[in-house]
Amino acid sequence: MPVVIVEMWAGRTEEQKAAIIRGITRAFEEIGIRPEHVQVILHEIPKNNWGIGGEQASKMFP
Amino acid sequence: MPVVIVEMWAGRTEEQKAAIIRGITRAFEEIGIRPEHVQVILHEIPKNNWGIGGEQASKMFP
Amino acid sequence: MPVVIVEMWAGRTEEQKAAIIRGITRAFEEIGIRPEHVQVILHEIPKNNWGIGGEQASKMFP
Amino acid sequence: MPVVIVEMWAGRTEEQKAAIIRGITRAFEEIGIRPEHVQVILHEIPKNNWGIGGEQASKMFP
Amino acid sequence: MPVVIVEMWAGRTEEQKAAIIRGITRAFEEIGIRPEHVQVILHEIPKNNWGIGGEQASKMFP
Amino acid sequence: MPVVIVEMWAGRTEEQKAAIIRGITRAFEEIGIRPEHVQVILHEIPKNNWGIGGEQASKMFP
Numbered sequence: 001m002p003v004v005i006v007e008m009w010a011g012r013t014e015e016q017k018a019a020i021i022r023g024i025t026r027a028f029e030e031i032g033i034r035p036e037h038v039q040v041i042l043h044e045i046p047k048n049n050w051g052i053g054g055e056q057a058s059k060m061f062p
Numbered sequence: 063m064p065v066v067i068v069e070m071w072a073g074r075t076e077e078q079k080a081a082i083i084r085g086i087t088r089a090f091e092e093i094g095i096r097p098e099h100v101q102v103i104l105h106e107i108p109k110n111n112w113g114i115g116g117e118q119a120s121k122m123f124p
Numbered sequence: 125m126p127v128v129i130v131e132m133w134a135g136r137t138e139e140q141k142a143a144i145i146r147g148i149t150r151a152f153e154e155i156g157i158r159p160e161h162v163q164v165i166l167h168e169i170p171k172n173n174w175g176i177g178g179e180q181a182s183k184m185f186p
Numbered sequence: 187m188p189v190v191i192v193e194m195w196a197g198r199t200e201e202q203k204a205a206i207i208r209g210i211t212r213a214f215e216e217i218g219i220r221p222e223h224v225q226v227i228l229h230e231i232p233k234n235n236w237g238i239g240g241e242q243a244s245k246m247f248p
Numbered sequence: 249m250p251v252v253i254v255e256m257w258a259g260r261t262e263e264q265k266a267a268i269i270r271g272i273t274r275a276f277e278e279i280g281i282r283p284e285h286v287q288v289i290l291h292e293i294p295k296n297n298w299g300i301g302g303e304q305a306s307k308m309f310p
Numbered sequence: 311m312p313v314v315i316v317e318m319w320a321g322r323t324e325e326q327k328a329a330i331i332r333g334i335t336r337a338f339e340e341i342g343i344r345p346e347h348v349q350v351i352l353h354e355i356p357k358n359n360w361g362i363g364g365e366q367a368s369k370m371f372p
Contacts, residue, residue: 002192002193002194003163003192003194004191004193005069006191007190007251007289008189012217014110016217017110017118018117019213019216019217020213021116022116023210023213023214024190024209025113026209027205027208027212028209031202031205035115036114036115038114038116041127042112043105043107043111043289044111045291049289050290051269051270051272051289051290052284052288054273054283055266056262056265063133063181065131065132066128066130067131067255068129069127069128070126070127080303080304081155084151084299084302085151085154087299089150089151090144092147097301097302100301101298101299102299104298105291127193129193138234141234141242142241145240145241146240160238160239162237165193165229165235166235166236167235167353169353173353174350174351175332175350176349177335177348178332178336179331179332180328180331189317204365207364208361211364222362224361224362224363226361226362227360227361228359228360229353229355229359249360250316251318252317252334253316254313256312256313257311264341268337271337272334272337275332275334275337276330276333298311
């Protein structure tokens with residue numbers, strides 16, 4: 001019963017988010033897990049709450 | 063000092079969220095952990111950010 | 125379909141872990157969620173991997 | 187720079203774990219994210235630390 | 249390539265959040281990890297979604 | 311009451327882990343949070359459970 005938590009920047013379209021969910025679920029199907037047993041949870045994080053190299057991503061990738 | 067993170071759909075009432083916090087904390091009290099040492103963190107996830115069976119829950123449970 | 129992740133010190137008995145799972149699940153039942161929709165995941169953390177007040181818990185609570 | 191955390195039962199083979207990592211990464215590539223920006227972290231959880239329906243999975247799926 | 253997830257109450261200033269990201273990254277630099285390999289993700293949690301001692305923090309620390 | 315979860319490769323020394331805990335806690339002290347309110351939890355992940363660029367890190371950094 002895998003549970004997948006995705007930490008990602010906010011701002012993707014609904015189509016992109018649907019594709020991520022579909023693609024991740026398919027990755028588990030390919031090893032024989034039934035898709036209805038896979039849950040995918042997207043955490044959309046604003047760039048000012050995401051640090052890389054010690055800096056807020058909002059400053060580096062505005 | 064348990065820390066409990068709950069991933070759940072957004073949309074519960076304040077009373078329901080208070081009940082979840084109370085109930086989870088009680089589960090630890092019952093094995094002898096002091097309630098003030100238990101932290102419960104609720105992540106409320108919109109249904110379009112939650113996938114089941116490869117689909118956004120917002121499409122299956124609108 | 126709540127997913128509950130518990131960060132806790134390693135070292136509880138099987139009975140205590142079963143009680144935590146049962147108690148947390150009951151907390152969701154009490155607000156009308158069916159128990160088979162609740163998943164509880166226990167992360168057992170050795171005390172040297174848990175810091176409080178800037179110190180490893182293994183040094184404070186050996 | 188997505189970070190993907192997978193909570194799953196312990197016991198998959200190296201080939202299956204490699205396939206999960208590859209498949210999840212591909213899901214992000216398909217929406218235009220470079221694979222080297224995707225990190226996938228597998229948390230392998232023993233079944234006695236995973237509850238479904240209020241019971242340890244080790245008792246239901248021995 | 250450490251990934252650090254911070255669960256914290258919402259309401260800090262941008263300066264404080266930048267300082268947290270900087271300070272956490274520095275902690276890894278001090279043991280020889282390059283800062284560009286450190287990602288820090290802040291989850292800002294409203295106090296009514298945070299329980300301590302079985303109570304919503306919003307009631308205890310309004 | 312911040313809770314900090316660190317996903318990192320297994321294999322650091324006790325001294326390095328103690329330094330990470332100390333350094334992260336200090337980052338919160340610097341914005342006025344009392345150290346005894348900061349918990350840091352280290353998840354040590356074997357490299358074969360960590361994917362970068364679609365590959366297990368154990369294959370890239372043996």
